[in-house]
Amino acid sequence: MKKQALGPCVTFFPQPATLIATRNAVGQSNLMMASWAGIVSKTPPTMGVSLHESRQTLANVRETGCFSVNVVPVGLVDAADFCGIFSGSDVDKPAAAGLHVNDSDKGVPLLTESPLAVECRFSREIELGDYRLILGEIIDVLADVAAFGPDGAGKALAFDPLVYLGGLKEYWSLGSKQGDAYRCGLKYRK
Amino acid sequence: MKKQALGPCVTFFPQPATLIATRNAVGQSNLMMASWAGIVSKTPPTMGVSLHESRQTLANVRETGCFSVNVVPVGLVDAADFCGIFSGSDVDKPAAAGLHVNDSDKGVPLLTESPLAVECRFSREIELGDYRLILGEIIDVLADVAAFGPDGAGKALAFDPLVYLGGLKEYWSLGSKQGDAYRCGLKYRK
Numbered sequence: 001m002k003k004q005a006l007g008p009c010v011t012f013f014p015q016p017a018t019l020i021a022t023r024n025a026v027g028q029s030n031l032m033m034a035s036w037a038g039i040v041s042k043t044p045p046t047m048g049v050s051l052h053e054s055r056q057t058l059a060n061v062r063e064t065g066c067f068s069v070n071v072v073p074v075g076l077v078d079a080a081d082f083c084g085i086f087s088g089s090d091v092d093k094p095a096a097a098g099l100h101v102n103d104s105d106k107g108v109p110l111l112t113e114s115p116l117a118v119e120c121r122f123s124r125e126i127e128l129g130d131y132r133l134i135l136g137e138i139i140d141v142l143a144d145v146a147a148f149g150p151d152g153a154g155k156a157l158a159f160d161p162l163v164y165l166g167g168l169k170e171y172w173s174l175g176s177k178q179g180d181a182y183r184c185g186l187k188y189r190k
Numbered sequence: 191m192k193k194q195a196l197g198p199c200v201t202f203f204p205q206p207a208t209l210i211a212t213r214n215a216v217g218q219s220n221l222m223m224a225s226w227a228g229i230v231s232k233t234p235p236t237m238g239v240s241l242h243e244s245r246q247t248l249a250n251v252r253e254t255g256c257f258s259v260n261v262v263p264v265g266l267v268d269a270a271d272f273c274g275i276f277s278g279s280d281v282d283k284p285a286a287a288g289l290h291v292n293d294s295d296k297g298v299p300l301l302t303e304s305p306l307a308v309e310c311r312f313s314r315e316i317e318l319g320d321y322r323l324i325l326g327e328i329i330d331v332l333a334d335v336a337a338f339g340p341d342g343a344g345k346a347l348a349f350d351p352l353v354y355l356g357g358l359k360e361y362w363s364l365g366s367k368q369g370d371a372y373r374c375g376l377k378y379r380k
Contacts, residue, residue, distance in 0.1 A: 145193060
């Protein structure tokens with residue numbers, strides 16, 4: 001396979017397409033599209049989200065000490081993209097995009113329309129150039145009841161998560177299941 | 191939408207399916223499946239990978255100061271899964287799974303069969319319980335020439351990246367394109 005060098009850039013995929021839900025000190029909600037988000041530890045369960053230092057979401061997390069990472073379903077692709085283009089300091093993004101934020105029983109703002117929300121308590125901030133890696137201890141994960149089958153297993157296409165291709169700047173849906181983790185590779189065991 | 195609480199766990203998706211390529215101090219190659227990997231900064235371009243402290247890959251990164259994050263194409267799902275189940279301290283995973291590691295002209299080990307490899311210089315390690323978040327400055331990104339169209343644009347289905355659904359423990363392919371980032375959301379602009 002012949003390869004070409006793209007240089008030191010941030011082209012990498014697939015990435016999750018998420019909306020980070022926060023409130024500012026006076027309770028106004030905000031939603032920010034983020035694809036630089038993921039699990040960073042299981043002990044304790046911890047989520048990492050990297051944000052530009054200028055983001056309203058970062059100010060909100062510092063002020064209120066909590067946030068949620070909400071999986072975006074395919075049907076909300078346009079609304080989520082809107083929440084990545086504009087800043088919450090300029091526009092009421094949930095209202096403009098027809099999205100809603102409600103608070104969990106632990107007081108963490110959540111995207112009402114998300115099938116999978118990770119509730120986080122802000123625990124640490126790491127400076128990386130103009131970006132800040134925000135770490136949040138996961139205090140709960142809330143999932144759409146309708147996305148689970150009668151066997152209790154979550155159904156991928158019921159969650160219908162949007163996939164972001166960083167560098168290509170494209171959003172994609174899931175296609176077909178290719179294998180079960182920790183199982184399909186066992187065939188290579190000697 | 192009625193939601194159920196899954197508790198403080200690490201169920202979150204979509205995630206990238208990657209193979210981390212490293213060598214130990216005497217040059218033996220290793221490949222580790224990782225889905226807790228992603229971009230954390232653009233200034234400088236930085237990749238973050240979270241690993242259990244017991245991993246051979248972590249020892250290799252500390253010893254040699256470099257690693258690469260390689261996107262797994264759908265066709266390698268079984269081989270990649272194998273590289274997530276077993277440890278490089280017990281088995282020569284590349285050989286067992288029929289995969290190959292070659293060095294870039296900067297001396298960074300790469301998965302030969304990957305259509306998109308992010309070359310990293312180890313820059314920082316952050317302790318998170320039993321896990322270590324490894325940060326690497328991105329020194330180059332290498333992409334399969336055949337995955338670019340005549341217009342110079344990367345074609346998602348030519349890269350054919352595998353998507354991991356953490357919590358569901360399933361691997362999926364991409365389905366269909368849903369929108370262009372920074373464009374499809376403009377319809378909500380007032």
